[in-house]
Amino acid sequence: MISILLVEDHAVVRNGYRRLLDAEDGMRVVGEAASADEAYARLCAGGVDLAVVDLNLRGSSGIDAIRRMIAREPGLRVLVISMHDNPSFVTQAMRVGALGYLTKNSEPAEMIEAIREVAAGRRVLAADVAQALAGAALDGEALLSRLTPREFDVLRLAASGESPGSIASTMHLSQKTIHNHLSAIRQKLDADNDFKLLRLAARYGLIDWSALPA
Numbered sequence: 001m002i003s004i005l006l007v008e009d010h011a012v013v014r015n016g017y018r019r020l021l022d023a024e025d026g027m028r029v030v031g032e033a034a035s036a037d038e039a040y041a042r043l044c045a046g047g048v049d050l051a052v053v054d055l056n057l058r059g060s061s062g063i064d065a066i067r068r069m070i071a072r073e074p075g076l077r078v079l080v081i082s083m084h085d086n087p088s089f090v091t092q093a094m095r096v097g098a099l100g101y102l103t104k105n106s107e108p109a110e111m112i113e114a115i116r117e118v119a120a121g122r123r124v125l126a127a128d129v130a131q132a133l134a135g136a137a138l139d140g141e142a143l144l145s146r147l148t149p150r151e152f153d154v155l156r157l158a159a160s161g162e163s164p165g166s167i168a169s170t171m172h173l174s175q176k177t178i179h180n181h182l183s184a185i186r187q188k189l190d191a192d193n194d195f196k197l198l199r200l201a202a203r204y205g206l207i208d209w210s211a212l213p214a
Contacts, residue, residue, distance in 0.1 A: 007053040036065035050077040070097040086205035088144040100124035159201035
């Protein structure tokens with residue numbers, strides 16, 4: 001029996017996943033969470049073999065949720081199901097320990113099969129995700145791979161308009177640490193001002209171009 005934790009901030013989506021998975025032999029949903037903090041608390045309660053995680057959560061991202069959960073339970077298996085097929089998100093999710101990555105365009109049968117594969121310790125990528133990764137490699141678009149997963153999250157939050165204080169609160173870090181991360185990000189990305197960081201974040205899909213000032 002694979003005991004599954006659903007980490008997704010939309011209740012309707014979680015309910016759909018639960019109905020699908022609870023109908024499968026050998027699978028049961030043992031918990032649900034809408035945020036990284038809720039996911040970590042439920043994991044600490046025990047009894048979870050595998051987490052299905054969305055990357056867009058309230059507060060800290062799914063990447064931070066995965067990092068924290070696997071630090072707590074190194075044997076935890078993680079399957080990401082996200083709206084993002086952007087190679088930057090895929091790379092960072094895998095870096096923190098996810099074994100599988102599907103997009104929300106995937107069919108229910110793909111999700112079921114991916115859970116079985118990830119539970120067995122095998123890596124799974126949706127076809128569109130694998131294609132995006134291959135395209136990025138061919139185009140040489142590896143700039144954001146210079147960032148650590150934590151730096152990636154700091155950049156995502158900063159580009160979304162969060163202040164250093166707000167980011168510190170969300171990520172349970174000090175403001176000094178956030179400022180240090182921002183300094184490292186600028187250096188790694190060769191961005192000497194916030195506008196260049198914003199443009200890079202938009203280029204690589206961390207925020208929508210429409211969020212940028214005219």
